[in-house]
Amino acid sequence: MHFATILYTLSILLLCAFAAPVEKRQETVSNVKCTSNTALDFHTTNVALLQICGGIAGTIEKCQGRPTSTTGQSGNVRFTITPVIEGDQINISKGRWEQGIKAAFAVCGEDIPFTATFTGGAVKGDVNVVYESV
Incomplete structure (x- = not known):
């Protein structure tokens, strides 16, 4: 009985050792243009x-409400x-939005204004995002 428990534990540890790591989803952004240095x-x-x-x-x-444009x-x-x-x-979605922002900031720098296209985010396709000072 102890042998079966040990064998089971070792097999689980072996499976865990070769399991693929869980990766955080990162949204794809394109056409990123940094519009300021400040x-x-x-x-x-x-x-x-x-x-x-x-x-x-x-x-x-x-x-x-699926708007055709929105601002924050x-x-x-x-x-x-x-x-x-x-x-x-x-x-x-909130997750896609926040991950897209992080990806754009990775290109331009934290809190640096930009324009970019986020993959997905609309019923039929992608969305354009402008982050600016007004």
Whole structure:
């Protein structure tokens, strides 16, 4: 009986050793253009980030109402999202939105204004994103 338990434990450890690592999803961004060298305020940016789609903070996980464009603004910081395909509807999830922002910041630098295209985020395709000071 002890031999079977030891054999079972060793087989589980062996399987775990060769299992593929769990990787965090990273959204694809393209056409990233850094539009300034000056970083915008971190806190104001985070508030604006969650203002898209009328407010995507808290328990809301997706853009509500499928708008054809949306903005998130706080103070002098604004995010604007428009579908690449004219007339398409935005249905971006909070996870996709935040990962896309992180990917664009990885190119330009944290809180540096940019324009970019995020893969997905609309019913029929991708979305264009502008992060700017107003």
